[in-house]
Amino acid sequence: MCATKQASSLAARAQAIWNSPTGVRTTHFWGPIANWGFVIAGLSDTRKPAELVSPNMTGVMCIYSLLFMRFAWAINPRNYLLFACHLSNEAVQLNQMKRVLSVQDWNKGMNISKAK
Secondary structure, three states, X not given: OHHHHHHHHHHHHHHHHHHOOOOOOOHHHHHHHXXXXXXXXXXXXXXXXXXXXXXXXXXXXXXXHHHHHHHHHHOOOOOHHHHHHHHHHHHHHHHHHHHHHHHHHHHHHHHHHHHO
């Protein structure tokens, strides 16, 4: 009897998630799932030399993620999955920007010393 009660409880929870306004049948779920690709791509770019990372594109991705974090917070119901995705992407992109700027500053310093 206890196993039957647990099974029906599990089925009720699954049905609630399925019918939720932010459940797996909505863009509240699939939009953020697709956007995790940005985070994965940014993490894979950390293996590349910083000279190959575009500071312009990295800046655009930072602004994009900031805007969509605001969007995820402002809509009703709030989309916490989208917010977490863009918060993660913001962290990855800021790290990339730090890498790019540190290499550019270092390269500028090397060019100045060679010119003297």
